[in-house]
Amino acid sequence: MPKLINLEAFQRFFRSGQVGGFLLLICVAISLLIANTPSKESFNAFLETRLGFGAVNYTILAWINDALMAVFFLLVGLEIKRELVEGELSSLKSAALPVIAALGGMLVPALIYTLFNKGQATASGWGIPMATDIAFALAIIAMLGKNVPASLKIFLAALAIVDDLGAILVIAVFYTSQIHFQYLAMAGGILLLLAAMNYFGVKKLVFYLIPGIFLWYFIHHSGIHATIAGVLLAFTIPTNETDEESPLEKLEHALTTPVNYLIMPVFALANTNITFQKEMLSGLLSPIGLGIIIGLFAGKTLGVTFFSWLAVKLKWANLPTGAGWKHVFGLGMLAGIGFTMSIFIALLSFSDALHVSEAKFAILTASVLSGVVGFAFLKSVKD
Secondary structure, eight states: OHHHHHHHHHHHHHHHHHHHHHHHHHHHHHHHHHHTSTTHHHHHHHHTOEEEETTEEEEHHHIIIIIIHHHHHHHHHHHHHHHHHHSTTSSHHHHHHHHHHHHHHHHHHHHHHHHHHTTSTTGGGGGGGGOOOHHHHHHHHHHTGGGSOHHHHHHHHHHHHHHHHHHHHHHHHHSOOOOOHHHHHHHHHHHHHHHHHHHTTOOOTHHHHHHHHHHHHHHHHHTSOTTHHHHHHHTTSOOOSSSSOOHHHHHHHHHHHHIIIIIHHHHHHHHOOOOOOHHHHHHTTSHHHHHHHHIIIIIHHHHHHHHHHHHHHTTSOOOOTTOOHHHHHHHHHHTTOOHHHHHHHHHHHOOSHHHHHHHHHHHHHHHHHHHHHHHHHHHHOOO
């Protein structure tokens, strides 16, 4: 019975991700259109408008990137915890392949980027090509329908979830500014309270969500990126392995639609505003451009495929049912769609506006290349 609940939750997440991916594409197109018309100045001014009061007064862009994206990370954290408790990551044997494949898909792109940018001012962007965009990747593989085995879709979802966990750890450890320990201590106190409520069997979500708002505030002021609060909160939400809907599953179901249909499209709308210039084409051949494009497209493909082969060869894991090595190779290409998370890490990596623009353009180029080539390759694979 627990597996039925897990499959049901996965199918709901998968369906929303498919449609959400198309909505993301529309918002990317709108954002690019605005950025290359006279409307860009008024749009940027709108994003810089401040909202709030007292100590909670931020620009609209900051609310999107720090607050709305914390909700996105909350959903990602809920997905990770559910998979660890009752899903694809719940046993060592079932988790081995996506975990090892995701590890390869993070290490190889980071290494490629570092090789191109070693000693450069852009060296700090090594985390950019490590990420896989769940919504876009699942949307592309959903479009393939019966051309790929169902097990491959579950493998990609599990891989992307592990990949997100890796990206979260990278952001927390390497993309954090100066630490303010008094705020961190207060955040720690809130986290202990949430963990205690979980331990003593408190089930009502409101008792987790209200302290979660304070957790976000304290982490935001501690110097650690505020989105990490979403993941920490997610890991304190109670769940179970029975057929009874847990608080975690209830919150996950409630968040999936707004995250995929509102939060991620709004993030794309606000952060893909690239004003195209002739110099950008040459920028694709700069260290930052080559590091991101080759890292995402080639690095993800090689990392996922080689580490998967190694895991199977060493008998640590088995290939997904009905899938062959060509399927894994094509899936590695789709993992090169780094869009949302890659742009997010780019914003944390660089303070120079030119570097941010170059990174965004390279991410867009690499993601389109990975999606189109990965789709065409998997479409051509015969059973």
